Amino acid sequence: MSKAKVLEDNPIQELDSPKIRQTLPRYLTLDESIRLLESIDGDNAERDFCIITLFLNCGMRISELVGLNLSDIREDRIRVLGKGNKERLVPVLPAVYDALEKYTALRPFGAGGDDALFRSVRGLPMSPRMAQKSIESVRKYLQLPDY
Numbered sequence: 001m002s003k004a005k006v007l008e009d010n011p012i013q014e015l016d017s018p019k020i021r022q023t024l025p026r027y028l029t030l031d032e033s034i035r036l037l038e039s040i041d042g043d044n045a046e047r048d049f050c051i052i053t054l055f056l057n058c059g060m061r062i063s064e065l066v067g068l069n070l071s072d073i074r075e076d077r078i079r080v081l082g083k084g085n086k087e088r089l090v091p092v093l094p095a096v097y098d099a100l101e102k103y104t105a106l107r108p109f110g111a112g113g114d115d116a117l118f119r120s121v122r123g124l125p126m127s128p129r130m131a132q133k134s135i136e137s138v139r140k141y142l143q144l145p146d147y
Contacts, residue, residue: 036052037052037053037056043121044134047103047106051131052135054099057096062128064082065118065131066116066118066127066128068080068118070104071115072117
């Protein structure tokens with residue numbers, strides 16, 4: 001026979017959960033954003049300019065950005081598949097649409113009719129880490145803060 005001591009009341013029932021302090025997101029100033037866009041150059045300048053323009057104007061996560069397809073883009077909005085497979089429509093400003101048009105005119109084609117918007121030099125869909133590296137290199141060059 002085992003002896004078990006069962007409590008009749010829950011001793012932590014009345015305890016309050018600790019409050020977790022939430023900080024506001026940090027963002028680039030207008031001058032930092034302009035410097036960032038003006039400093040983009042190299043073999044993939046149009047692609048990187050388009051990526052950073054989308055980040056600055058559309059508030060996307062990296063995974064959402066690299067998951068974009070050509071079929072998701074309309075003149076006035078972009079269909080974004082977000083976290084938890086939630087779909088949303090993001091309005092497209094003229095500057096974003098211009099960057100998309102310039103990039104898609106030069107975009108490398110992939111095999112099998114895949115319509116991934118952002119591609120590597122080899123024509124493969126871009127990975128989130130590849131997009132992150134593109135942004136980090138420009139940010140470090142300009143000595144912008146790490147956000």
